[in-house]
Amino acid sequence: MTAVGATLVLILTGSAKADVITDWNQTAIGVMKVASIAGNPWSRTMAMMHVAMSDAVNSVQHKYAVYLTGGTPMPSASAEAAAAAAARTVLLQQMPAQNALIERAYEASLKDTRAMCRTTQSHESSGAAPDTCPCGIGNQTDHAIGA
Numbered sequence: 001m002t003a004v005g006a007t008l009v010l011i012l013t014g015s016a017k018a019d020v021i022t023d024w025n026q027t028a029i030g031v032m033k034v035a036s037i038a039g040n041p042w043s044r045t046m047a048m049m050h051v052a053m054s055d056a057v058n059s060v061q062h063k064y065a066v067y068l069t070g071g072t073p074m075p076s077a078s079a080e081a082a083a084a085a086a087a088r089t090v091l092l093q094q095m096p097a098q099n100a101l102i103e104r105a106y107e108a109s110l111k112d113t114r115a116m117c118r119t120t121q122s123h124e125s126s127g128a129a130p131d132t133c134p135c136g137i138g139n140q141t142d143h144a145i146g147a
Contacts, residue, residue, distance in 0.1 A: 019080075020080040020083045020084055020109060020112070020113065021053060021083060023105075023109060023112070024049065024053065024083065024084065024087035024105070024109070025046075027087070027091070027101075027102070027105040028045065028046060028049055028087070028091060030101070031091060031095060031098045031101050031102060031105075032045065032095070034098060034101065035095050035097065035098055037095070041094075045090070045091070045094045045095075048090050048094070049086070049087050049090040049091065051067045052086035052087065052089070052090045053083040053086045053087050054066075054067070055067050055068055055086070056079075056082035056083050056085065056086035057079045057082060057083050059074060059077070059082065060074060060075060060077045060078070060079040060082055061079055062075070078113055080109075080112075080113040081109075081110060081113050084106060084109040084110060084113070085106075088102055088103075088105075088106040088109075
């Protein structure tokens, strides 16, 4: 990865602040540009990421039909953190070489949501593992979609 590529990702991920979905769209676009991914792999990655984010958010909000069933509903979870976790895992599965860029975007996304969970304690302060935190719902949906 070049310094120009890293700068491009930081600019793209920093420019969109409408919501977590828009932010992760920009992150995915930036990461795929740096990785020189285009055509069908680009479209497939975007589709997988959006299905994972949709199922993660819907596991919290219960408003729409889901692509995959069987995840544990977590109505007290943060929909934003769940979407970020889902997007992160899909992108890491598809582009593991871009780990550093994806992780930076994930940390920024969690910082933007101001908490990983809607509970009074984060999983770091409670000592719980990330998968037991309510935002871990994103990790349940995206692993199945990426399979």
